[in-house]
Amino acid sequence: MMTDSSDLHVVMLPWSAFGHMIPFYQLAVALANKGVRVSYISTPRNIERLPSIPSKLSSLIEYVSIPLPTVSDSVLLEGAEATVDIQFDEIPYLKVAYDLLYEPVKKFVSSNSPNWLISDIIGYRMSEVAQECHVKFMFFSVYTATTLCFVGPPEYLSGEGREKMRPTPDSLITPPPWGGIFPQSVAFRGYEAAGFHAGAYSMNESGISDGERLAKIIQGCDAVGVRSCREFEGEYMDLFQKLINKPVVPVGLLPPPKVEEKITEETWIENFKWLDQQSPQSVIYVGFGSEYKLTKDEVYGIANGLELAQLPFIWALRKPTWAVDDSEALPEGFLKRTSGKGIVCLGWAPQLKILAHRSIGGSLFHSGWGSIIETLEHGHNLILLPFIIDQGLNARVMVDKGLGIEVERREDGSYSGDDIAYALKQAMLGDEAQKIKAQTRQAAAIFGDQKLHEEQYISGLVEFLRNAARHQ
Template sequence: MRKKMAKELHVVMLPWSAFGHMMPFLQLSIALAKFGVRVSFVSTPKNIERLPQVPSTLASLINLVGLPLSELPNGDLPDGAEATVDLPFDKIPQLKMAYDLLQDSFQKFLADQSPDWIIIDFMSHWVIDIGQELNIPVMHFSAFSAATGAFAGPPEYLTGEARMKVRPSMESLMSPPPWVKFPSSVVEKKHEAFYMFNFFFGSNGTQFSDVERLAQIMKNSQAILIRTCSEFEGPYFDLLNELHEKPVLATGFLPPDVPERTKFDDQPWKDIFKWLDEQKPKSVVFIGFGSECKLNREQVHEIAHGLELSDLPFIWVLRKPEWAKDETEVLPPGFGSRTRGRGVVSLGWAPQMEILSHESIGGSLFHAGWGSMIEILGFGHSLVLLPMIADQGLNARLLVEKGLGVEIERADDGSFNRQDIARALKLAMVLEEGEPLRLRAGQAAAIIRDMELQHQHYIGQLVHFMESYQTK
């Protein structure tokens, strides 16, 4: 039910062109619309088309706005590429360049709409100047955990000489920063630190590095929003409030709605759900690495062999890799016949929320992405963590620190083996020593699914802040 407000707020959202960012922004848009806030969600036309449908009851309050990307002078962005999922890793700098060229059309849209607030991601630092010119306050919404934000630190330590004092090398990312005064295991491992130091702090092919963009946004925005709640990340969230000289607000987890059981028309999914219905409650492992993680052949095969060794029933949603000519090349020879009846592999799209909500699912092997964690832990499933990119390693350390997950062992080069995968799966799913983890997963689910807390409290608090804010 919508809440009546003293005045109608209009908020403009601008996420970065990656689905791991667009989805939290859309979920925040829906949560705000439930309070009667009018939202303009801005992205590119193709991205808008690929978003899930907005609930019909809120369609009048959420306007999906498609601003076309400009062509790059050198034509180096492939046709139809409008999100990171459309590109190999080495082409993402071109997407950032094209994204930066949205600023003129975005400014015209803002001047025409005169919204009360602009909510932006970490990439669009140029919105700060636009907001100041048009006298519209700007919020930064972080789709990352509070622990990741605390690890990054305040803006003055992200660039320049101050950054060089605390983050002079990749090794400096492998221990907690000096402003984290409490015991913390939220650090990078060696293979992650190499990637993070070069990708985050280094050049990204544009005039401004990712960290320079983030620093400018955090320093000059009027408030910072974090997709978390203090009941889950208390010490890290409290630290963020100490580090930033401005309001830091939690949005809550923005958990997606639990889907109703769908009757699927296509025979493969009818058969898969019939198979799930036949399994024991909490017995099946779900495996999924999303659309952004591009696993190589060795990784896919080690995961497959680990599943085979675990003897656990499983359902694996696997995106067809670019290195495989056809489906027969994706999995190890004989894997399908050896696991027939015990496991299901689905290549391509899958109804992930419907699978996760099924009573036979008891755990998940996944990449420790923050949004996926919220979906999976929201059903009380055990977490087996195999982080791949970006913030996922930091999330994995946080979840292990909280006793909610088992992280698969890795060598310094990031490689892993089938024995460690099988060992982690069995610990999380069936072994007696994993029982405390399974118990805590259920307790965490109660927090994530507490809509009075997640929606009424946190979103209500955010709406009140936006209503009462006075532009200087």
């Protein structure tokens, strides 16, 4: 019989992408702060790159390192253990290796007898591990409830049901027929739908489509945890629970805590001095993460837009693989022409500390859910330029809620510097910008409410996990 959360042991296995591993880490820390013991499984190189376990939680969280199984004839290079290490078209090969974690994870779960196993959209076989080892299983979604509702219940994710409901990419450019709560604007654009349809519903080298993975994990789980809150999308949580007929538990937004670390790198000391000199809420933070590799045209289009907008900016740009050297990463003369007006940082940037700076007023980024949370936590206006997976849907939701501006694009998904500049000015200057700021300030009261997410939502999650484990 369980008496309190200290008796609760959870094993986690996220998908090998940092947009998944970091939310799982944040969830592990949040649970451990409530006294839950967490075993976080990943591969050696991924664990090396994850944040250190807080010293006060070292007795409650353990990293469990399991080598990524090798696959004969694989295109993956040695040391490639996460999506950031490979090209987009190589990801199915990573899934092949990831699926082979089944046996070592099963051995670990069998030996340690946790109360819950929590896994991700790709880890569909973990439901089999949980069943065989007689433990509860939760699917933790790093995507919004809105996205989960849009893709729909398991019966429409594969087989005849999928062929009936999602026969072609065109079936994704309008809201789904279920629920009746989707705004007409919340759907994929034509240029996004083709890639999403192929990526979600086509068989790949792993032998199973991502849609079928999601169907199996929903069918095999005891509950779905969603990184979100009812204050933001409660109606979609209710709809998804109705669609799948299983408990859907909001775990809160897991907003990152305030960054206390002092900046010691000389370049960033100077960059923050520059930020200190700018007017409050005047600077645009530009960052597109590491998962999607921007093409040369895409990078140059953003650069041209920043130059045309003539607004102060700080751009964290991961050095493109197509650039032979640093000078090729940006249009010729760009740095000279924007000197004093903006800063470009090639490589790592302290994103959370930048977003928390008083001079930041807006952010131009890819519309990933994690970045939306980090940006709205500080009440910044959103300038949205989505590229892959759920980002297009996220962008439409944010615009529908009056939280930002999406960059206009052509039918093929391309955009120009003028398109970027127009969106930046709309989001940062004039009446429209003020309307957006009023909405993002309201959002910040929810997204930045640590007490709401840590006390109400995490406490509620722990209570749910404990009660279910008692009746195991």
